[in-house]
Amino acid sequence: MDMRTRLSTALKTAMKEKDAARLSTLRLISAAIKDRDIALRGEGNDAGVSDADVLGILEKMVKQRKESARAFDEGGRVEMAEKERAEIIVIGDFLPRQLGDDEVSKAIDDAISASGAESIRDMGKVMGALKSKYTGQIDFGAVGPRVKEKLA
Numbered sequence: 001m002d003m004r005t006r007l008s009t010a011l012k013t014a015m016k017e018k019d020a021a022r023l024s025t026l027r028l029i030s031a032a033i034k035d036r037d038i039a040l041r042g043e044g045n046d047a048g049v050s051d052a053d054v055l056g057i058l059e060k061m062v063k064q065r066k067e068s069a070r071a072f073d074e075g076g077r078v079e080m081a082e083k084e085r086a087e088i089i090v091i092g093d094f095l096p097r098q099l100g101d102d103e104v105s106k107a108i109d110d111a112i113s114a115s116g117a118e119s120i121r122d123m124g125k126v127m128g129a130l131k132s133k134y135t136g137q138i139d140f141g142a143v144g145p146r147v148k149e150k151l152a
Contacts, residue, residue, distance in 0.1 A: 002051055003051045003054040003055070003094065004033070004054070006094060007026065007029060007030060007033070007054075007094065010022075010026055010093070010094075011023070011026045011027070011030065014026055021083075021086055021090075022090050025086075025087045025090040025091065026090065028061070028087075029057075029058065029061065029091065029094070032057050032061060033049055033054060033057060036049050036053060036057060037049055052135055054094075055095065055096075055135045055136035056135060056136075058091050058094055058095055058136065059095070059135070059136055061087075061091050062088055062091050062092065062095070063141070065084045065085070065087050065088045065091070066084075066088065068080075068081075068084045069081040069084035069085050069088070072084065095136045095137075096136045096137050097137065098137055098138070098139070099134065099137045099138055104138055104143060104146070105146075107130060107133070107134055107138065108126070108130070108143065108146060108147055108150060109150075111126045111129040111130045111133070111147075112126055112147075112150060112151070114129055115128075115129050117151060118151075119151060120148060120151045120152055122151065123144075123147055123148060123151055126147050126151070127140070127143075127144065127147060130143065130147075
């Protein structure tokens with residue numbers, strides 16, 4: 001089942017169950033995807049976003065909410081931070097399983113050997129290989145320093 005179908009099904013279920021918090025987050029996801037569709041149409045791409053693009057949108061949404069939750073915690077707004085964390089859980093339902101630490105290390109090693117990377121100058125190649133294969137499964141903010149360390 002593609003991402004749009006999964007999202008649509010979850011949206012309908014949340015409406016039927018009158019789960020306001022989940023419904024609100026699902027509508028935010030849907031709106032972000034539609035915004036990206038419109039932007040792509042403006043660029044001449046009538047096909048719309050792919051599942052990989054949807055995963056990228058979801059990752060970005062999770063990252064934004066983590067930053068917001070941290071900011072709310074620092075500002076003493078615990079109830080707002082909890083709301084952000086609840087949205088992360090809903091968005092996470094649509095992301096693939098996150099790779100464990102050992103799996104991430106192996107993925108980095110595989111990407112380095114597959115791209116033929118030899119120095120820090122080849123970091124872009126390695127990150128590109130990882131993003132093409134592991135979108136939604138790896139926190140790329142945390143992986144960057146690890147790749148840099150292995151290439152140094």
